Amino acid sequence: MDTGTPAPRRRMRADARRNYERLLTEAADAFAEHGADFSLEEIARRAGVANGTLYSHFPTRRALLEALMRDRMHALASTGAELLAAPSAFDGLASWARTAMTHTATYRGLGAMLMEAIEDETSELHEACNAVLASSEELVERARAAGEIRPDVTASDLYALVNAAAWAGEQSTPAQADRILTFTLEGFRAPSERD
Amino acid sequence: MDTGTPAPRRRMRADARRNYERLLTEAADAFAEHGADFSLEEIARRAGVANGTLYSHFPTRRALLEALMRDRMHALASTGAELLAAPSAFDGLASWARTAMTHTATYRGLGAMLMEAIEDETSELHEACNAVLASSEELVERARAAGEIRPDVTASDLYALVNAAAWAGEQSTPAQADRILTFTLEGFRAPSERD
DNA sequence: AAACATACTTGAGACAGCCTCAACTTATCC
DNA sequence: GGATAAGTTGAGGCTGTCTCAAGTATGTTT
Numbered sequence: 001m002d003t004g005t006p007a008p009r010r011r012m013r014a015d016a017r018r019n020y021e022r023l024l025t026e027a028a029d030a031f032a033e034h035g036a037d038f039s040l041e042e043i044a045r046r047a048g049v050a051n052g053t054l055y056s057h058f059p060t061r062r063a064l065l066e067a068l069m070r071d072r073m074h075a076l077a078s079t080g081a082e083l084l085a086a087p088s089a090f091d092g093l094a095s096w097a098r099t100a101m102t103h104t105a106t107y108r109g110l111g112a113m114l115m116e117a118i119e120d121e122t123s124e125l126h127e128a129c130n131a132v133l134a135s136s137e138e139l140v141e142r143a144r145a146a147g148e149i150r151p152d153v154t155a156s157d158l159y160a161l162v163n164a165a166a167w168a169g170e171q172s173t174p175a176q177a178d179r180i181l182t183f184t185l186e187g188f189r190a191p192s193e194r195d
Numbered sequence: 196m197d198t199g200t201p202a203p204r205r206r207m208r209a210d211a212r213r214n215y216e217r218l219l220t221e222a223a224d225a226f227a228e229h230g231a232d233f234s235l236e237e238i239a240r241r242a243g244v245a246n247g248t249l250y251s252h253f254p255t256r257r258a259l260l261e262a263l264m265r266d267r268m269h270a271l272a273s274t275g276a277e278l279l280a281a282p283s284a285f286d287g288l289a290s291w292a293r294t295a296m297t298h299t300a301t302y303r304g305l306g307a308m309l310m311e312a313i314e315d316e317t318s319e320l321h322e323a324c325n326a327v328l329a330s331s332e333e334l335v336e337r338a339r340a341a342g343e344i345r346p347d348v349t350a351s352d353l354y355a356l357v358n359a360a361a362w363a364g365e366q367s368t369p370a371q372a373d374r375i376l377t378f379t380l381e382g383f384r385a386p387s388e389r390d
Numbered sequence: 391a392a393a394c395a396t397a398c399t400t401g402a403g404a405c406a407g408c409c410t411c412a413a414c415t416t417a418t419c420c
Numbered sequence: 421g422g423a424t425a426a427g428t429t430g431a432g433g434c435t436g437t438c439t440c441a442a443g444t445a446t447g448t449t450t
């Protein structure tokens with residue numbers, strides 16, 4: 001267990017830490033309300049800081065988003081681990097998918113970044129994404145072993161689906177996202193198991 | 196049958212028509228290669244025209260994309276009508292979904308615009324989207340009447356799915372888009388009909 | 391507690407993209 | 421071939437990203 005605040009690498013000067021954290025909270029608010037492509041200048045302004053300061057802490061928009069997501073990503077991986085204990089393998093997987101979709105829906109436009117981070121080795125989020133992927137892999141594996149899903153379903157399919165559904169939700173309504181997710185999970189299910 | 200080139204409202208001067216068409220072809224190339232958010236200034240430059248000319252023909256990026264898509268959208272609706280004659284209602288629907296997904300994948304970022312156009316009455320594409328939606332509605336209706344899909348699947352679900360899958364393809368690979376589409380179509384299928 | 395070293399902040403400025411509009415040019419019609 | 425409406429131009433205002441030389445605050449050292 002740590003402080004709850006994503007920590008920069010080493011010791012920081014007190015003023016720097018203040019600014020760093022102020023920037024994170026303002027960014028979180030702004031991204032939540034306006035999407036992940038909100039103006040960085042405006043975020044700096046709201047944090048009461050010059051834009052150069054923002055860029056010195058977060059060289060790219062990606063870096064800022066990454067700092068915001070780090071903890072959440074690991075939490076998501078943990079949730080996956082817990083759901084391995086669910087009575088039904090399929091339900092555990094479905095439940096995880098819903099949680100993951102909500103997670104992606106935190107900021108409009110986040111899904112694209114997560115999908116990118118999987119491929120991009122240089123992304124700080126790469127490792128976190130892999131942890132999430134590994135965790136979902138276990139859920140998929142378990143459901144497959146139990147014969148509850150089609151044998152050709154992969155963790156990548158699940159993750160892509162979750163993000164695609166979240167995207168659909170951004171474009172229309174959360175309810176639509178939910179419908180797509182539900183139908184596709186139904187499609188994952190092994191034919192012999194269907195209701 | 197018309198000329199094949201999307202036509203502006205009324206008679207145009209010869210030079211204007213030349214520029215209009217040049218802009219369309221350059222935009223089509225640029226969007227196809229770099230996505231639908233490619234620089235409009237650069238498109239004007241490539242068309243050998245001042246940016247003001249581009250804006251006089253196409254007041255917004257949307258207008259430009261709409262001009263590019265008009266014909267294609269109606270072609271998609273026609274394809275839907277033809278597929279109503281497919282031997283299997285489900286296969287007709289599935290086949291249409293694949294065609295529609297390929298269509299959305301024409302330009303990276305196009306799916307978002309199409310989803311927006313459905314809701315937005317002021318969009319020129321609104322009508323075209325409705326035609327597509329109506330066409331897919333018939334396919335869905337037919338499959339439902341034949342008992343080949345779940346009764347709660349709607350045309351909106353189908354369209355959202357198609358666009359979401361295309362989005363997933365943009366983020367990773369076309370193969371991934373295809374997998375998502377396939378699984379979800381499987382999820383649409385009525386339980387009793389499954390293989 | 392003063393001075394030092396340096397970590398951090400600042401904001402102007404280079405650059406790119408979007409979009410507008412007053413001045414200019416040109417096709418078309420008579 | 422002149423009048424006139426239609427079309428074009430490109431500088432300029434705006435917003436946003438990102439950089440860097442100069443300035444400032446902090447923690448440390450004596």
